[in-house]
Amino acid sequence: MKSIIQWFKKRLGLIKMIFIISVLFIVVSELLAIGKTISFEQLGAIFQTLPFWKLLLMLGIGLLAVVPMFGYDIVLNRTLEQKVAPAYLLETSWMINSINNIAGFGGLVSIGLRSEFYGKETDGKKVVKALSKILIFLLAGLSIYSLISFLLVTLGGKNPYLEQYSIWLIGGGLYFPIVLLLTMVRKDEYIGDIPMSSRLQLILTSFLEWTGVLLSFLLIGSLMGISFHPSQVIPLFIAASVIGIVSMIPGELGSFDIMMILGLSSLGIPRETVIVWLLLFRLFYYIIPFLIGVVFFVKNLSHTLNHRYSGVPRELAIEVSHKLLVVLVYFSGIMIVLSATIPEAFTQFHWLKQLNPWSFHLLTQFPAIILGFSLLIIGRGLAARVSRAYIPAIALILITLLYTLFKDLSWSVIILLSLLLIFVISSKKELYRKQFVYSWEMRTFDGILFAVLALLYAVIGVYNLPSFPHHHRRFISFFLFPSEKIWFSGLLGILLITFFIFIFIRYLQGNKHQIGEPLDKKRALALLNNYGGNTDSQLVFLNDKNMYIYSNTAGEETVLLQFKTYNNKCVVMGDPSGNSEDFPEAIQQFIHEADLWGYLPVFYEVSESLVMLLHEYGYDFIKMGEExxxxxxxxxxxxxxxxxxxxxxxxxxxxxxxxxxxxxxxxxxxxxxxxxxxxxxxxxxxxxxxxxxxxxxxxxxxxxxxxxxxxxxxxxxxxxxxxxxxxxxxxxxxxxxxxxxxxxxxxxxxxxxxxxxxxxxxxxxxxxxxxxxxxxxxxxxxxxxxxxxxxxxxxxxxxxxxxxxxxxxxxxxxxxxxxxxxxxxxxxxxxxxxxxxxxxxxxxxxxxxxxxxxxxxxxxxxx
CATH class of the missing domain: 3.40.630.30 (Gcn5-related N-acetyltransferase (GNAT))
Structure with missing residues (x-):
């Protein structure tokens, strides 16, 4: 037995990894299964018929229903005698419970996740004891509602359909008394020995959890305007839940849905309405809370991996997120402008229509042109990692999202905008630069892109003039435009956005701060006389360059760099002067400060010793000659x-x-x-x-x-x-x-x-x-x-x-x-x-x- 325990201890890290991967596999499988049961076109039609405030209320109800489950984790951490930061408790508890709702398996997934996130600093045996006490009370609330439902079926009049599930309600109802009796009679460390306060809190938590689940379903139906008797729907819902849990089917998928469709149809509710009801319930109680839980899961998992691998995964994830954000923003902007410029092309070419989620989801040329070019210039600010672009980017995405929701609902657009919003928020730390310096490289790319799009729009206008020979138009039919009036509105949009681009670039540029300082002859001479220099040091006294002085930890000025700024290039002349031991720190500080203000240092005519040092900072080099x-x-x-x-x-x-x-x-x-x-x-x-x-x-x-x-x-x-x-x-x-x-x-x-x-x-x-x-x-x-x-x-x-x-x-x-x-x-x-x-x-x-x-x-x- 000891050898088996030792074997497990040695492979505990691997076992945990396998468990996490298994949970991820199960969750993804269930999401795919749920996705097959959801018609996005049907959801779109529902969302267009229901008032927006009702949808928001349904969302609030679904999110609120998850909150009672925090009680399990509060009791668990108190039992383990460990203090957890409230923010960490909120994130992990939401994550564990929302994932468990999808994955199911009778609460076993939640036990495994709680062991992973709360049991790291505690003895393994103690964690198992605490988790076993939590596990047996997870279904206490469902059991109580089973007894209540049995009474409703028995005393509520004859309903043959509901009465056939009485045995399931009795079985579910017996669970709570048996568990309560066992915990009071047995004195072992796993089921017994539970303080009365903890026992009551677990019972209350489980009862509130199932109250939340039940109320979510009933209130969503009520907001849909469905007429029903709660005394009939509650027993059906509880019986379906008991059967789903006994079957251990993840998310109770299949058995629960079939029971509810058949049962509610027998109560006189149209089957199509029941399907929509279940659809909205799954969306607001299961899927949306789960997606929020996934965000918390990724955050905590990345924190663990980041700590284990010295911060590399976090840096990599932020960098990838930022790159994807820039690509998506530019892609969206280009596609919107093209869909407004050559709308016929998106009708004639199926592949182009499939590629572009924005096609035909903007009502007029004017907002399409404004939105497309706005996304492009916002993309430039995000690509340049300027902090001033953060709020405008979020504002533009939210405005576009609201416009899409109210004017022309499209799930593909909503998903794309949601991804953009997530990427912007997750890339906030990457937007660290204090100002925008519009480099030649950026001007070239943007100039070509904007010029091509604007020129294409102008060519389309000429092509559609009445005086243009009609026999030529059949060759490029997708250049045809709905009307001159619509084209002209788009042209006004281009003129307006041109003005906005100049204003926005000026906003991103800020106060145009320059790094370094003008020559201070006394300080420069003192540094050179104290720490030495090189054959280029004296050039600083030409006074045609700025100087950058590095001070060591003792506050002594030990290194001098001389440089000149042109566009976004800070061209440093020769090797640094001063104390060579401080060169790495001085160069690192200079590069960091230059990067913070949007500049890129160029080190001109430097020695071989500096090549390897700067190569570590991601610099390429070219040999300029020999001295x-x-x-x-x-x-x-x-x-x-x-x-x-x-x-x-x-x-x-x-x-x-x-x-x-x-x-x-x-x-x-x-x-x-x-x-x-x-x-x-x-x-x-x-x-x-x-x-x-x-x-x-x-x-x-x-x-x-x-x-x-x-x-x-x-x-x-x-x-x-x-x-x-x-x-x-x-x-x-x-x-x-x-x-x-x-x-x-x-x-x-x-x-x-x-x-x-x-x-x-x-x-x-x-x-x-x-x-x-x-x-x-x-x-x-x-x-x-x-x-x-x-x-x-x-x-x-x-x-x-x-x-x-x-x-x-x-x-x-x-x-x-x-x-x-x-x-x-x-x-x-x-x-x-x-x-x-x-x-x-x-x-x-x-x-x-x-x-x-x-x-x-x-x-x-x-x-």
């Missing part, structure tokens, strides 16, 4: 390889050219001379910013400047030395020279800088990017990178990519890859467009101007 590094420790002009470089250096020294390092602050005369060199180098080209420095006195005053001077002590070339806030790496930014400077001046400047940095202990020099270098060279590379490879090889018309790499390769001892990472919710095409705009916009404030590709590439890489 040339010069090993200064081993750098030397000796050897055959450096013969040309030695010649350059000797020539410039012989011709009395001089290299010098100027330190700030610079005199106005020096700035003016540097500006003259810069302007001559630029010519007609515009300064660029973001990833490159531009000539700004405020910016140049922050760092040393390496210059080359001629024999007259005039500056002919210069490069500002960018602080990297690290002792290992050095680099430059602006690198400009006069047109009449001797050839090789930049080689002289570079080599002089290398030697100076080497003498100051710098380990390597960063010469900057060679764009598209070694990108897409493998056949297995991403398609985006393969396209970039073609640009690299055949793009010399626009820009000498290969020439730039060849020049930097003269000095480079190592090439380090650089990547751009973007969210999977972004289109790579629009990401690249945003990068081109931001990285090539002139610094004169005309940031929104899109330049030609040739000009962009020509001016792109200036270092």
């Amino acid at each position: 040339a590094h010069v090993d200064l420790v081993s750098f030397s002009l000796s050897g055959k390889k450096r013969r040309a470089d030695r010649a350059v250096m000797n020539r410039f020294e012989k011709e009395m050219y001089r290299f010098d390092i100027l330190s700030p602050p610079f005199l106005p005369e020096t700035i003016a001379e540097l500006r003259s060199v810069s302007d001559e180098w630029l010519g007609n080209r515009k300064e660029k910013g973001f990833s490159l420095g531009f000539f700004s006195e405020e910016y140049l005053q922050l760092s040393d400047i390496a210059v080359v001077k001629n024999q007259k002590d005039e500056i002919i070339a210069f490069a500002n030395i960018m602080p990297t806030y690290t002792k290992k790496e050095g680099t430059i930014d602006l690198m400009r020279y006069r047109q009449d400077a001797p050839s090789g001046v930049m080689d002289f400047l570079f080599i002089s800088i290398f030697n100076d940095m080497k003498n100051n202990g710098i380990e390597y020099f960063n010469m900057g990017m060679a764009p598209l270098a070694n990108v897409g060279t493998s056949r297995k590379s991403f398609i985006q990178e393969r396209i970039a490879f073609l640009v690299y090889n055949f793009g010399s018309t626009f820009y000498s990519f290969q020439g730039l790499r060849a020049y930097k390769n003269k000095y480079a001892s190592d090439w380090v890859p650089r990547y751009t990472l973007y969210s999977r919710d972004s289109s790579i095409i629009y990401v690249m467009i945003a990068l081109l705009i931001i990285d090539n916009a002139p610094i004169d404030g005309n940031q929104k101007k899109i330049h030609g590709i040739k000009r962009i590439l020509k001016n792109r890489y200036q270092r």
